[in-house]
Amino acid sequence: MKILVIEDDEQTASYIVRGLREHGHAADHTPDGRDGFLMAGSGGYDALVVDRMVPSLDGLSLVRALRSAKIDAPVLFLTALRGIGDRVEGLEAGGDDYLVKPFAFAELLARLQALGRRPPLAALTTTLCVNDLQLDLLKRTATRGGEKIELQPREFRLLEFLMRHSERVVTRTMLLESVWEFHFDPKTNIVETHMSRLRGKISRGGRDSELIHTVRGLGYVLRASSS
Template sequence: MRTLLAEDDAELGSYVRRSLSVEGYDIDLLATGDEALTAALSGDHELIILDRMLPGRDGLAILKELRTKGLATPVILLTAMGSVEDRVEGLRSGADDYLVKPFAIVELLARIDNIFRRSAQPAAAMELVVGDLRLDLLHRKAQRAGQEIELQTREFLLLKHFMERPGQVQTRMVLLEAVWGLTFDPRTSVVETHVSRLRNKIDKPFGEPYLTTLHGVGYVLKP
């Protein structure tokens, strides 16, 4: 798997590159934010691992620009900034996971496996359909009533989770773990905010609501 690793600590960068190379990863190691952004925008990588504090453009700024430009490549943020607020900020900016330094390589490998396990789909199931709502998993595109709907990365993952479970109630904690990879409650409105944004895109323009809030319980998607 071709992987972009942006890390300005030469010793740590070399260690991670060696360790991942042994596991079969093809690593491009870069040390500055500007180099990392240029390489990431090429679209040549299947995975991006970003140090949050890089010379020049920092990892968070790179991540935001990648998502703004529609690049959906999985991104793991590495950082010494380990507060709940820092982790939530990284995840809300579009990171697929957030690993605090110091970390063990086995944990990094486990988190990579988890990202691709979540996104893996059988070849015969590359489109999800609920009523007149369609989600193209291969091209990450959504449509309702034939009208294309533009989704940000977290909105896509959230909709995918709901459409894989039509009619099933999804609690806040289930969504935090499935979409944000969090096994704790960050005590923020991240789920509520993203559900509201998603509802504004898939329901509001079409009149008939599919995504329903069950107060005190969770959310359910059904036509």
């Protein structure tokens, strides 16, 4: 990983940079918030370690500016401010993690490595679409042809599972395990009941084409046509 350390305490910064390099990472350092902003914007860093109390541009303002500039490198705040309110403030400013001083280098390294394993925000799927059916996973809303569909929480989970596996047959057992978290057969028609209700909602009383199809003897499939 390529990591930028924005820390005005030279002893702390030297300790971090040396440790990162010893573990095979590329590490740069600046003690100044404004310089840190400029470096982060042009350096292609995989992660940033940011002290909240750096000069010129404090850590919170720095991270807010980075997020406004669409720079989404993960940020680990490193600070002596240990209150819950301070942590919340840091995360709400755009930070991804928060480590309080004094700290163990092993923990800092583990947190940075965990941040490095996260997929970039742009790679995260937040909307599922099949034909004109759309599921917004952040707002927890469903629409078809732009018209909102009211779903109960379990119906939302059921539709999400079907859409994530669109064009593939899903069995009753798969649905029980993934949607209801049952690892046994409850010997009820719970799947069939919810599926029937969901079908009616997304076809909007028969006004739209059917998207959920029964595959006799196997299960169900969500696809754009019945062919």
